[in-house]
Amino acid sequence: MRNLRNSLGGLLLTAFGLTMVGGEETPEGFVSLFNGKDLSGWSGNPEHWSVVEGCIVGEVDGSLKRNRFLTWEGRVKNFELRAKVWVSNGGNSGLQYRSRMRPELGEWVMSGYQADVLPKVVGMNGMFYEEQGRRILGRTGERVVVDRFGMSWVVGRMEVKEFPAEVWRDYRVLVRGNHHQHWIDGHLTADAIDDDVAGRALEGLLGVQVHVGPAMKVQYRDLWLKRLPDEIPLVKQEIPGGATLVKPQQRLPKDWVSPKRGELVKELAEDEIEWDEVKRKGFQGSRGLELPASEFTHLRVWFGGGAEEVFTLKVNGETVFSEKRVSPTWQLLEVPVQRGATVSFEGGQKAYWAEPTLWKLPAGTE
Numbered sequence: 567m568r569n570l571r572n573s574l575g576g577l578l579l580t581a582f583g584l585t586m587v588g589g590e591e592t593p594e595g596f597v598s599l600f601n602g603k604d605l606s607g608w609s610g611n612p613e614h615w616s617v618v619e620g621c622i623v624g625e626v627d628g629s630l631k632r633n634r635f636l637t638w639e640g641r642v643k644n645f646e647l648r649a650k651v652w653v654s655n656g657g658n659s660g661l662q663y664r665s666r667m668r669p670e671l672g673e674w675v676m677s678g679y680q681a682d683v684l685p686k687v688v689g690m691n692g693m694f695y696e697e698q699g700r701r702i703l704g705r706t707g708e709r710v711v712v713d714r715f716g717m718s719w720v721v722g723r724m725e726v727k728e729f730p731a732e733v734w735r736d737y738r739v740l741v742r743g744n745h746h747q748h749w750i751d752g753h754l755t756a757d758a759i760d761d762d763v764a765g766r767a768l769e770g771l772l773g774v775q776v777h778v779g780p781a782m783k784v785q786y787r788d789l790w791l792k793r794l795p796d797e798i799p800l801v802k803q804e805i806p807g808g809a810t811l812v813k814p815q816q817r818l819p820k821d822w823v824s825p826k827r828g829e830l831v832k833e834l835a836e837d838e839i840e841w842d843e844v845k846r847k848g849f850q851g852s853r854g855l856e857l858p859a860s861e862f863t864h865l866r867v868w869f870g871g872g873a874e875e876v877f878t879l880k881v882n883g884e885t886v887f888s889e890k891r892v893s894p895t896w897q898l899l900e901v902p903v904q905r906g907a908t909v910s911f912e913g914g915q916k917a918y919w920a921e922p923t924l925w926k927l928p929a930g931t932e
Contacts, residue, residue, distance in 0.1 A: 596648070596790040599638055599772070610636030610674050614776050621652075621785040624659065624774065628781040633697065635662060635676045635773040643769040644794035647739040650787050651683050655731045657782035659683040660695070661739055664770035668698060676773050681739050681748040681756070683775075683784065685731040692729075692737070692748045692755030697775075700765055702815040709757045710812055711805050714846075714921055715866050715898070716762045718812035719805050719827055724754050743798040744768070759801050763844075764898055802845075811928055825928045832862060834922040841870050841918040842895055848920035852912045855922070859906040862924035870896040872916030880910040896920065 592598045599607065602620045615636045616623050624636065642663060653659055665678025677698030684690045694704035702718075704710035709722035729735055729750050738749040744766060748756035760766040774786055807828030834855055835847045846868070857865075869877045871891060879887040879901065886901050903909065903924070911919045 592790055593648075593792075596646075596792045599640075599789040599791055600787070602787070605636070607639045608636050609639065610634070618785075621787045622774065622789075624776040624784045624786075626776045626782055628779070630776065630778045632672055632675060633775055633777050634672075634674045635775050637662075637667070637674070637676065637771055637773040640772070641769055642741075642772055642791070642793070643796050644742050644798050645739075646741075646792040646794065647772070648788065648790045649737050650734050651737050652734050652785040653683050653685060653731050654783040656686055656780055657683075657731060657784055658686075658775075658777035658779060659782075659784040660697070660775040660777075661737060662697060662771070662773035662775060663739060663741065664767040665697070665773060666767075666770055671698065676771065676775075678767060678770050679741075679746065680775070681737060683737065685729055688726060688728050692750045694746055694748065694756040694758045696765075700762075702812060703760070704756055704758045704812055706755050708812065710759070711803050711809070712758065712760045712762045712766070713805060713831075714761055714763060714868065715923070715925070716765045717831075717925075718758075719809035720812055720824070721803070721805060721809050722757075724757065726755075727753050742794060743800045745801050759803050761802065763896060814928075822929075830925055830928055832858070832860070832924040834924065835919075839918055839920060841920075844896065844920075846920035848918060848922065849911070850918055851915050852910070852917075853919065854908065854910045857903060857905070857907045857909060857924065860924070861905070861926055863902060863926045864900055865903045865909065865922065865924055866898065866900045867911070867922040868896045868898055868920040869913075869918065870920070871913065871918045875914050875917045877917055877919075878910075878912040880912065882907050883910075 604617055614624055614634055660680040660682045662676050662680050665676045668675045668677050680695040680697050682690050682693045682695050689706050691706055693706045696703055700716055703712055704718055707724045707726035708720045710718050711721055712718045736751050740747045744760045746758045805827055809827045810824040813824055835849055838845055839848045839850055876890050881903055
């Protein structure tokens, strides 16, 4: 009778577009990443990871020296990921995505995007983070744009809610092109556009994390993945001068205030150019610019173009950079500059200079 009941239940679920894995219903359009029985399709240290009562369990005793991961065998590009997560009081975990393995740092170490599972810190739970990379890209409740130079700017805010530990929570990650969104229990916690061409990733691995620090336990179940079309356009959003810098992950003065973009960054080009199928503000060929007598300390510029082009940058008549293009894509150049300096960008008609920008480090982060 029990077998018949299970069979009938399976038929009804199939009729409604649902499948059963490990006793849970998988929504239509999704596939289950976990069979509810063992870690088939996953790779990680068995000292840290196991399956208990239909859940993936990660547990550490406080002696961990580096964050470690359980990694799924597939790769993802554009997708929606859903998972139910339970973490102990004081615990720290995360849903890792579009990531890569870092064997040079140790076995089962990953770097890449992460949706943080960190209930003990309300302003970080569900945030937009990059493990072993650019670190905090957007704190919980911040709508952010990461610019071409890897700097994150707050362009809007959402309500920040508390989600205490030791309760099963629904985490959701939606990634389309360079647009990333995270939810906890249906509440949007992160909304970000990553326009950092050199730093971002558009595909990679999935994983879940155990974190250094005190002893902790995390459990995952109902891990569901929906793949979205590969060809989703990338989003380009202008960053207003009033946007504020995302608070860096470092020790800062107690009175530190996030500066506005207009205080740290000054763009030097207004015309639009296009190369490598990317449109940017910049200019073509050669151009001389006189910098303002301001406190900006560095000049950043992207360059690209014909294979035989030689790109030369001079500051007050002195050559600080000269190189034939060696990459088929945009390359980033950064040089120190002085107040009121004259800068010369030199190259042929197939030389493109994009987004020349003056910037300075925010106070307290030097």
